[in-house]
Amino acid sequence: MIQFIIILFGLTMLYVSVTTRIESYIKAIAAQGVILFLLVLFDYGTTHLANLIFLSFETLAVKAVAIPLFLIYIIRKNGIFREVDPSITNYSSLAITTAIFAAGFYIAYWTVGAVSNIRPFYFGISISTIVTGLFIIISRKKIITHVMGYMMLENGIFLLALSIAREMPFIVAMGVLLDIFIAVYLLGLFINKVQDSYSDTHIDALAKLKD
Numbered sequence: 579m580i581q582f583i584i585i586l587f588g589l590t591m592l593y594v595s596v597t598t599r600i601e602s603y604i605k606a607i608a609a610q611g612v613i614l615f616l617l618v619l620f621d622y623g624t625t626h627l628a629n630l631i632f633l634s635f636e637t638l639a640v641k642a643v644a645i646p647l648f649l650i651y652i653i654r655k656n657g658i659f660r661e662v663d664p665s666i667t668n669y670s671s672l673a674i675t676t677a678i679f680a681a682g683f684y685i686a687y688w689t690v691g692a693v694s695n696i697r698p699f700y701f702g703i704s705i706s707t708i709v710t711g712l713f714i715i716i717s718r719k720k721i722i723t724h725v726m727g728y729m730m731l732e733n734g735i736f737l738l739a740l741s742i743a744r745e746m747p748f749i750v751a752m753g754v755l756l757d758i759f760i761a762v763y764l765l766g767l768f769i770n771k772v773q774d775s776y777s778d779t780h781i782d783a784l785a786k787l788k789d
Contacts, residue, residue: 580621581699587613587737588679588703591710591730595675596668598660600653603726604646610733611642617740637736645729649722658722665717675710682706700741707734 590606590613597603615637618630653659666674686702711731715724 580617583613583616584699584703584737588682588706591707592672592675592679594714594726594730595671595710598668600658600660600720600722600726601650603723604649604653607649607726607729607733608642608646610730611637611640611646614641614733614736617737621740641733649725653722656722658720665719671713671717674713678709678713679703679706682709695742697741700737704734704738704741707731707737710734 587610590609594603594606615634618633618637682702682705684702685705686698689696689698689701708731711727711729711734714727714730718724718727
């Protein structure tokens with residue numbers, strides 16, 4: 579059951595690689611938040627109730643609800659609905675993402691017996707998610723899509739932490755949560771400022787910025 583949930587996590591990245599609708603990116607981020615919540619709730623294995631409550635709040639309330647709602651507000655306020663001009667085609671994007679996840683499965687297979695104290699399936703999918711998040715950032719042109727890629731990359735890092743140790747330190751979880759809030763809030767403000775100044779949220783508009 580847990581492996582099936584992790585596979586669903588990976589499928590959200592494959593879905594993102596072929597869609598051009600910005601709201602679909604946000605739905606994928608919300609789905610990842612729910613999946614991480616389920617993993618924390620059913621497979622984390624912590625004996626510290628406070629840590630479990632905090633991680634559940636971080637994954638469900640923040641990652642699955644608060645941040646997606648904030649991003650929906652941003653795209654609707656600025657009238658951003660599609661990634662209309664990606665750097666590569668959807669077919670090529672799907673092929674590259676599939677290759678990344680194939681490599682992730684190979685990494686998972688390689689870690690079995692080769693590396694101790696690592697949960698192979700978690701590890702392989704998390705590495706694939708991190709690389710795919712970076713790929714989304716460099717292959718898309720909308721600034722808001724870069725925000726989505728960053729969020730997915732961070733979710734991959736969260737899953738990587740779960741793969742290495744069941745007991746994530748409380749202070750580390752707080753640091754991750756603070757990092758999410760600051761990054762999304764500042765990027766949201768930045769997007770609004772670009773839209774107000776240039777009536778566009780395409781990264782090519784940044785070439786017009788001068789001192």
